[in-house]
Amino acid sequence: MTDPSHPNAAPAPVHHAVPEVPARAAEADTREPALPGVATPSAELTRELRTATEAHGPGYVPRTEHLLPGGAPAYTNRLIHESSPYLLQHAHNPVNWHPWGPEALAKARALDRPIFLSIGYSTCHWCHVMERESFEDEEIAAYLNQHYVAIKVDREERPDLDDLYMRAVQMMRQRGGWPMTTVLTPDGQPFFAGTYFPPRDGVRGARQGLLSILRELVNRYETDRQGLLAMAAEVSARLVQASQPAPPGDVPSLSVVETAVQQLASTYDGTLGGFGRAPKFPQPTRVQLMLDDGLRRGAEASTRMAADTLRAMANGGLYDHVGGGFHRYSTDARWLVPHFEKMLYDNAQLVDAYLDGFAATGDPQFAQVAREVLDYVIREMTDPRGLFYSATDADSLTPSGHLEEGWFFTWTPAELRAALPAERARLVERRYGVTEGGNFEGRSIFFAATPLETLASEAGTGPDALTRTLRESLDVLYRVRSERPAPLRDDKIVAAWNGMMIHAFARAGWLLGDASYVTRARTAADALLAHQRDRAGRLYRTTMNGRGQQRGFLDDYAGLIEALLTLTEASGDARYLTAATTLQATLDAEYLDVANGGYFQSPRDGERLLARDKPSSDNAVPSGNSVAALNLLRLAALTGQADYRERAERVFASQATDMTRYPIAFPRMLLALGAYHARFLEVAVVGPPGAERDALLAVLRRTPSRARVVLVGDDAQLGALAASVPWLADKHAQQGRPTAYVCERGRCELPTRDASVLAQQLGVLRGPPSTGPASP
Template identity: 50%
Template sequence: MPPTDQAPPAGDPPLPGVKRVDPALVARLDRALEAKGPRYEPHTRHRFPDGKPRYTNRLILESSPYLLQHAHNPVDWFPWGDAAFERARAEHKPVFLSIGYSTCHWCHVMEQESFEDTEIATFLNEHFVCIKVDREQRPDVDAVYMTAVEALTGQGGWPMTLLLTPDREPFFAGTYFPPRAGARGARVGLLEILRQMASRYATDRASVVARAEQVSRHMEALAEPAAPGAVPTAATVVAAARAFASRFDPAHGGFGGAPKFPQPARLDFLLRYAARTGDPGALEIVRRTLVAMADGGIYDHIGGGFHRYATDARWRVPHFEKMLYDNAQLAALYVAAYQLDGDARFARVARETLDYVHREMTSPAGGFYTATDADSEDDEGHSVEGWFFTWPASEVRKVLGAERAKVADAVWGITPAGNFEGGRNILYVGAPLAESAKKLGVTEAALRASLESSRRALFEARAKRKPPHLDDKIVAEDNGLMIGAFARASLALDEPRYLEAATRAASFVLDHLRAPGGALGRSFAGGAVSGDGYLGDYAAMIAGLLDLYEASAQPRWLEAARALQAQLDAHFWDAGPGGYFRTADTAEKLPMRTRPGYDGAVPSGNSLEASNLLRLAQLDGGDAHRARAERIFEAFSQMLERAPLAVPRLLSALEAYHDVALEVVVVRPADAAGEGPRAREAAALASVVRGTYLPGSFVALCTEAEARAQAARVPLFDGKAALHDAPTAFVCERGRCKLPTSDPAALRRQIAGMRRPLTTPAPAPLAVPER
């Protein structure tokens, strides 16, 4: 029992197992529920006959779509914060911590099986203080406790399930648990674990606390940075390329076996390596993988965009959620591959992916949404994984008619029995179109026309289904990645509407997620900003703004990038070993403050920052940013040299560090607009730049007035003019320039002649097995 002189703990909502109801809190929850409006659909099976939710907890007051999904569980959930831990300390209870995200399939399963179960909810409410965390809203909390899960179990994933002391130290951890012993063949379920741990905490708290302190010390040791070394040499880049090649799946593309993730950062590194060294093996790895993914079921052949990953080695059976950060990186990768390889398929996939994001993942105000769910409702209202994206053969025939359905079946692998659960079909391309056209007795052009007609018809039919849940929060980090993808595509594909999409999103983030003092927020949902920005938010936004600056030649984007960089340097930099912390020096103090280095589904902030700093150094003409980038390479030198598979994006930055800092500026005179001869000359020079893959370089297509206006703030624009009133291209390295030219062929030669060999002698080509 708490000490008698301590104020009694505040009450709770009327939930099973709750002993003290707080009328004021209940009134707040009722008002929040009423504010949802008459069309609000509560996410729960516990309802009154009129359809209203039987239970409402504190999460109804939150803005996170994930937390709101749990607002009507019978569990007495708290959001992360001091109030929950103070309650646990006052009532001498352990904390039950659950971390997930709104489009996580197994998070939904655990909610339905356990958190909607009144017996389990009652036990949780009686014996624990329960906290629910959206990992996309609080990546710092997620990272800290993922370390604990991995340390205690040897693996990680979501949902995360942990038990903590009131001092936030973990003493038990896992991921998904079935509700009870026997469910899904389990020997022990969540309820048995909770009973055992609650009993142990009540009867032997000293040993539980000692265990938690031991785990915390182990976590701190894991977070201790490795000793910095020298900046790794170019030989490290070569060794990394060989390490990636050794993991390549020659039969199906990608790396390793099932489940198979796209891993765009690895492919981007190999594409850079191929461009730098001319290594045909590196390019072949990228080509095979990009073709296999674009043909596979992981790609949405009807609506565009990529699903999260494939559950098989052949990319045919996806896990159906779609994440903004995946599609941002993959769209940019396909654009880059098109620039280097020239395969029109890559440009098509990039366009279709960006068009999907523009159509379905963009808010009216311009910001980009986070994700869509893997699950969607079938015709009877049941939640089924992949329902929205899959097809019975009979429905395909009904929509397309017999003749077009015959073609669609042959190309997209549709069978009467189905190739997926429930007799439904995942669409994938099983053979090259030329081969399918020959079998069908038609030309390849005619086949493409038929498929496009069928795609449009199926898209219209699919639009009548209830779509998957949309996580509509706008995360700064993910938006930065997508701003960069749209900006790069606008430049490479000469697509003004992509530039407009990038511009609107950048304006939204800077207008709505940036505080008056310049600090960045994490996310925007429900009309409000949630949480302070993390390293990844700043780094990705800086990268996106620099891409937008290149694509638009508008200095406001560079100034915004510089301002965000100043915030990072002031509040996130580790003055000891170097590199950036995940959180600002003003952030909530968690059990450990880490410097992220691992490039996972999203590149680490330090990897992005190494590249950002090199780019800013090129634009500013000084050495301070480059010196800071070197500190990052030194801080993570052991990872670069010993674990290259974990840091592909940082390796790309290291490759750029060991290359020429190339600058390509095309200046057009005022009369180069419209359809006249000057406009055609400017377009010819611009076409060379758009069609050339130039990673690590700065490119600008601008008017003479734009170049003149920026020269004072960006030294590389100094002296750049339209000579003899003709469009003029300048190819330079840190102010040292080739002769200005108005000849597209000369421009192409100058660019090619400026590249520096990675090593001397050149590295031996990568060995890539046949299929």
Template identity: 45%
Template sequence: MNRLRGVTSPYLLQHAANPVDWWPWGDDAFVEARGRDVPVLLSVGYSSCHWCHVMAHESFEDAELAAYLNERFVSVKVDREERPDVDAVYMEAVQAATGQGGWPMTVFMTPDGEPFYFGTYFPPAPRHGLPSFRQVLEGVHTAWRDRRDEVGEVSARIVADLAARGDVYGAAGQAPPDEAVLHEAVVELGRTYDEEHGGFGGAPKFPPSMALEFLLRHHAATGSADALRMVEETCSAMARGGIYDQLGGGFARYAVDAEWVVPHFEKMLYDNALLLRVYLHLWRATGSARARRVALETADFLLAELRTPEGGFASALDADSAGPDGHNHEGAFYAWTPGQLAEALGAEDGARAAALFSVTEAGTFEAGASVLQLLEDPADDDGAWFAGVRARLLAARASRPRPARDDKVVAAWNGLAIAALAETGALLDRPDCVEAALAAADLLVSVHLTAEGRLLRTSRDGRPGVGAGVLEDYADTAEGFLALYSVTGEASWLTLGGLLLDRVLEHFVDTASGALYDTASDAEKLIRRPQDPTDNATPSGWTAAAGALLGYAALTGSSRHRGAAEAALGVVTALGPRAPRFIGWGLAVAEACVDGPREIAVVGPDGDAATAALHRTALLGTAPGAVVAVGEADAAGVPLLADRTLQGGRPAAYVCRRFSCDAPVTEPAALAERIR
């Protein structure tokens, strides 16, 4: 075992038995490199990364290569999901130098952390124009030994170039987006929209969760038929395609093709939390039966497959698992042949299921296997048959070797899941979803939240990790807590959300420009303080913070939080019209800002049927980013409920925006009219 034994990251633990003498990220590794006068190899990946596993098996498990590496380098292994700050800084350098990036990420640097040579996956022998990993190591070692001055010049230039980037997004001083900016963003999304298959761009195709949320809000605000059409068609295509698990629910990371047929099979918590919310909101806007079904099935997937014994949600399921030959293959758990369907269901039902799920003799995947699709919903009179087939196939699939699970709990992604499950439980009458959201929130408070009100990013088995929370952890956790407050009426969640957002204002905001940094002002100093307002697989911490700040301001009347949200949204004005696919969450937040957002206060006795009816109506409202407060009349601790009273002894709802309020109403129908 090397120095990775005992860490909390499942990805690092996968390398603990390598012959490579790995170090975890930290000062000790760089002190060792300075003492030995050798360069540092930084290898960054994550647990469900297919090519990370490949390179580990080909190179890091090779004793001869490991001996060469151990003698001439200090090797540092980083889980990008545990240390997104380290990943972001060096990925920025990789992309600037090579024009591309990805994982595994391979970086060679000086003992001072300054990078000078980059790459991603390197094979064990030269192929596809790539040198072998051994050739790379030999070349770097020779350069370090014989051309040290040149190495120093390269690394110094890279660090200087990164430091000089400054406000590359043009955010400083810009006002938040107005209706014209948001309209331009929709037009640009339409320009890249795939009219044939849904989604944006070509292959590979990723679920555009943040852009879909923006389009739903834009439709609610303006009635845009084009915005709604792009959402409906994309959600339908994804739900029918192989990217969606037609048996167990939940979405894979992305499709390798433009038609959503063949996924990259890893299933991530963040994707499914975000898509759960999109499908729920699509149902709320349209009443779509398919959207409701997919939302419920995705929630069931989260509860069945990703919950941890401590009440949190695990990060991911691997793409690979053991196939019939005993070796790991991508998609082995999920793909089917006609013969396998017949074996599980019998000849007649197997043939019928093959036709329904588009399973063919030629196959749509590898080795004659197919990924299940559901291009047409079963006829109404086939409902019982279809439910039985799904149950039998699930039982048959359960006997296969399962993909490995990365069971670390990431604060940000659990915050996304808390928000999605809380809303799902409230709107679709699933109290178990609300209870699961509460349990995950309790875990974040008890394990991730320190006595000083600071967040730790990860935990595993109830044991906190060592990495400090980054901006997305504070923002998404606050978003989850605010959603829990709106659903449960428990004011403690509003208080905790405010505590986290105060830390954002204290430690992450550039007060001069309103821009936000991904790491705290007192975090570990890297070669550059990471800062990125654009979405990746998840909403950027920058715009997620803007959304949570805006919602908290609406619930509390805090001008400080409102001002910070508006300042942060200046970047959306700069990027929204020209790159809306990459700042979708910021555009969604901007829609809320333009609309107000609406502030809905529901007052009435707890457990009262009339109060519950008004509360449910408020949560069903489609006004962009509307906030909901619920509690006893003039309840303490919730500013939006202050001075709100019953009307004629009856529970009442108050709707306000932009410093003015409508007359209170006591009937759900009247409330619904005011929050469309």
């Protein structure tokens, strides 16, 4: 069983081969802690691990069933030294876990043992299941400790390792997912791969359990070493072969975008919304691609499919109607029963998609959902510095002390009646489908079961009054729910995902006219720039408790650059454009594929694995190349430097073969390609704030376009930007009144103070958004 976080089969990512894994200078630390199967534990190492455990403080609760009298853990392994919440979850397993690194790899070579590599993340349900069933099992742990070097990896810290070995899993005809389980030679070449395995034969109907598999592989390693090594070499050779970048082609035409739209339309669920079958993932970039198609071609069908999907997700159980925010995915076609974890990257992208939906249709529900998600992030996912945590778990504690998926988020009629007056409890039951039998293991997931208009008619009130009553009731339920044991939160700060959320806050602040969201974005961006970089100014992938972990990857740079460009537009602050160009210079110097165009995932002086990944297709998180392509177009428009646009063209050309062959797998790249083929405009609105400036901004807000940069401010603000944005040099508020300038590559239309003229210059005329009430 897998945790299917890659919706719909996508083309395999393109890799760049590295001929061999060089020898590492680190010496093997062959000391062993006191764990099952360890014949001669090191007293010195055991003391080190005990001291490290005590350093976590008196409130530290070991995550293990193996406890000594008094509550101390019976076992501790080297993961206790790590900062990753996922790795720390496994620090007291009886398994002799090691973090990935030269010491662990040197130990495997020194002991001539295969490597048992387990990759997962802290909020992964089936990772938890495999931990409880297998990694807490002393017999299985003893066998691993005697015959393997066991390594744990947090995929969110090391996406390069995750991508590489997931590719191997897929090559060996195993369905991908997490936990990922691979067995490697001491030199890191895979010869066995899979995902979740039950502990023993027959459990969950499995023919072979993990213990039997481990024994069989050890037997083969001892009796048929050459055959096994030949298999590993073959898999590695296929990885290298698949990693050879295709020669760059021409920049694809818009026909590739149109083909992707047709492919998406063919998978559309016209009854329940969404694309494809269960399990259904939000896929916000695919929704955005359909919205863009609707705006570009006037294709009402594309807009309708996108809008109906946004409504279905917001009305279903995928959305947390009490606390805000979206769960990971829906296990059914109705968007009713979710997998209950919440990921920062999903919610950031969904805010962006709902803002697109609001701009394209004027539906106030979409703006309301975006606000509720951002408010959830402020309440529950923001650290004291203003940065954003990574995720919350699917599992939560029941009153009996057992971990169950979704318990925290579900309700019974009795719980509603205990929290609310009888009439309000009845309204909530009707609106959100709460019944005695429930819709999820005897409890009820909230969803929009009864239309607001129907309920208002039954209650003898108007929709606005009912909306207020429901909102007040949900606020009460939120306070009641907050008394329950909350799901585990992963508190690490991931640069790429923070970039996504900063972009979402900044864009929401600009589009919705809410300065408080822009302030949130500024606070987070300032903190990220201050705390997520080393002394040379290079990004860390993650930080936890102030400790930087791992050099940043392509998506960290691309995500933060996107955020800084959006914040430049939302705030008019020149500092953010300067920071964006500085980070782009680092990306160009250390990650650029000079020969073929596009960017590698890791820096040129990073750890050399079997292959150096060059991300292509868009999955749950967009490819860093897709994000970088639009960043480069925006930088070109802002700075007037043509080399940025040329680099964007080379990104498109580097992906041309796969993009043309599998266009549906590249929705975020196609958004950038659509912008490339459009009139890419530079727009300035110069003048003091007030009603006249707001009238000009209203035109821009209701005529959305990815092929546009917009700078807003008074003469002093935009004058400070003019050093980096040369086309601003002669743009002033005429007669002291707000004035709009529309330009294309420095060639400008006549300045105007008239909103209708501005709309004509932009090439789009649309009616004002609806201002009706949004449904809670």
